Amino acid sequence: MDNNRILEQIGIGSTVALVAAVINQAFAGRIDYWWIVGVFFGAVVLYTGYQNYSGFPFTKFRVTNKQDGKGLLFRFDKPDVLEGKQVGEAWQFKASGDNYHAIYGPYLQHPIRTGKYRAIFRIKADNIEGDNTYITYVDIASSYKGKRGGKTLAARTLTANDFKKSDDYQDFYLDFDVLSDEGELEFRIAPTSGYTLTLNHIQLARRLI
Secondary structure: OHHHHHHHHHHHHHHHHHHHHHHHHHHHHOOOOOHHHHHHHHHHHHHHHHHHHHHHOOOOEOOOOOOOOOOEEEEOOOOOOOOOOOOOEEEEEEEOOOOOOEEEEEEEEEEEEEEEEEEEEEEEEEOOOOOOOOOEEEEEEEEEEOOOEEEEEEEEEEEEHHHOOOOOEEEEEEEEEOOOOOOOOOOEEOOOOOOEEEEEEEEEEOOOO
């Protein structure tokens, strides 16, 4: 572990401990509640700096079909089972066969560092019916032994229960921990047959806890 990471972890741990201590003192009536406001503001400043330091503060990955390590890709090599098109900034797609990653990439050019992360998939689906109907599978992967996508870091199956209503964007979260630097990070979406899905973007951020 390099010195920057050690300082980063010490700083975060110290801040969390300080916030907890101030809240405990406030509940005990020993300090004014304005201290909580001040500490909370300081924590927000730290979190914002932490995000910017990580390189993923508010980055939104969209389907660009450019292999530049910045945009997502659509699988055009399976036209018999996958169809897709751009709709404004979003990408709409549909599968007539299961178990295909319709959207993948971007294969981040720089390794993702050790830490806690959250990926947010902003997706909508049409004609949602039933309770446990399988809609799509989303996951996050990195390269493993030279193979892209060989290591799954997080995965989630989305069913009809997860969508509040048809044709309405929702944010779906995948939290994951990186224990050692991971290369060529990618986000993947494998739709089930028959549903039209629209991906607005995928956002990556660091988590403090």
